[in-house]
Amino acid sequence: MIPLPSTLRIWLAAGVTDMRLGMPGLALKVQEALGRDPFAGDVYAFRFHEEWIASRAVSECAC
Template identity: 70%
Template sequence: MIPLPAGCRVWIATGHTDMRRGMQGLALQVQEQLQRDPHAGDLYIFRGRRGDLAKILWHDGLGLSLYAKRLDRGKFIWPSASAGAVSISAAQMAYMLEGIDWRNPQSTWRPASAG
């Protein structure tokens, strides 16, 4: 898990991204298409066309980091907007990276009775 500092925002880049891009290409996309500063300390999450690969770009104050995760089964739940960025919480990001629908997470088990 990425250690998020207090006040760090998480942004999902809507639409799909060319997953052949590396740190510099994704940072340029943040700057030009999303109109945000890639070096401000926020996390930016990108998803490929197939939906099973996500990349996270983060500048920690010392340099850029690029994290990648590919799901063995299923796809990452992604906003339907075609351009721009959507802000989510760190908890929603954790759900998303586990393949859980971060928009409406459901409990998988509830006790039937107290005793």
């Protein structure tokens, strides 16, 4: 099990997300759809068809 800090926030994006957007596109989705800062250190989970993909890399993106 991966230990998570108690202050960590996990955000779930509703609907299906086109993962071909790449990290810059996902960061933009976080800003527009969730109204959050993608570089704040939170975890964002996006749904790709029938699978959930959690991405912390959005907050670590060097865009």
